[in-house]
């Protein structure tokens with residue numbers, strides 16, 4: 645396994661995903677793993693500074709360790725947003741240099757920053773000066789017609805020179821014109837070797853890999869070449885895979901919580917959220933993938949996606965859906 649840096653033992657992370665990795669999603673994911681690093685959705689620096697702080701940045705201790713991902717390009721604003729994030733209790737601040745959406749491009753941040761490594765370097769340096777927690781960057785291997793050898797080297801040189809504690813690389817280019825953000829997560833080909841090469845060049849820095857990794861065991865393979873693996877969609881659509889992480893990657897001897905206990909926890913959590921003015925669907929929508937591939941999965945999805953949206957819905961919906969899964973499993977076993 646490659647040498648790790650002072651960044652610590654963040655060998656497994658759940659990727660930042662807008663609209664998906666909110667606090668409810670992270671609460672669910674945390675039930676399956678004590679160790680994985682969980683990322684927030686990207687929060688634009690202005691929103692962190694001027695927005696409703698509790699709504700945008702609030703989270704519970706039980707979700708920790710949680711890293712805050714920021715979007716922006718103005719070094720002073722990013723430094724201020726990072727300071728706010730540190731004060732709110734996040735364990736790391738990450739800068740988004742990989743998101744290709746139009747909205748993001750017009751604000752000159754996200755993936756288009758791959759073209760301006762100096763701006764990224766300046767931003768990282770400013771954030772490092774303003775906080776004492778790790779500052780990291782998540783980038784692509786390049787954009788558009790960039791040469792991925794020089795584009796990624798330039799970013800890495802700049803951010804490590806500015807003191808970044810880790811670089812997470814989504815191992816494909818983003819094509820800023822002509823592809824939707826969704827297509828940009830699938831169509832540009834993956835190039836894991838490019839990230840492995842970067843790691844060989846930076847033996848003493850933490851380099852993590854992201855993109856297209858489907859299982860925890862695939863993740864383990866990557867750890868022969870890099871320091872960390874970050875999974876996004878595969879985990880979101882099948883959160884139960886996280887129950888393998890602590891034992892497989894962190895050599896934990898603690899037995900993962902049972903699914904019964906996790907359902908109970910999430911029911912209590914959902915009812916507390918409803919009691920404070922929220923809706924069941926805010927929590928239940930992240931649970932739809934829970935029984936991925938198991939008997940009763942379809943019924944589970946159906947009940948959650950139709951009934952959780954109804955006015956007055958509470959955790960009874962989750963319990964009813966879980967009973968359907970249990971009876972499907974019993975029928976299959978009989």
Ligand SMILES: Cc1cc2nc3c(=O)[nH]c(=O)nc-3n(C[C@H](O)[C@H](O)[C@H](O)COP(=O)(O)O)c2cc1C
Pocket residue numbers: 659660661662663664685686713740741742743782814829854855856857874875876877878
């Ligand atoms: C719904 C969705 C939202 C995303 N939002 C972000 C984001 O806020 N910041 C970011 O850096 N990447 C974002 N991404 C990209 C993921 O972090 C990740 O790089 C990408 O999905 C590739 O990893 P995967 O193949 O494991 O999903 C998003 C991806 C999805 C599917």
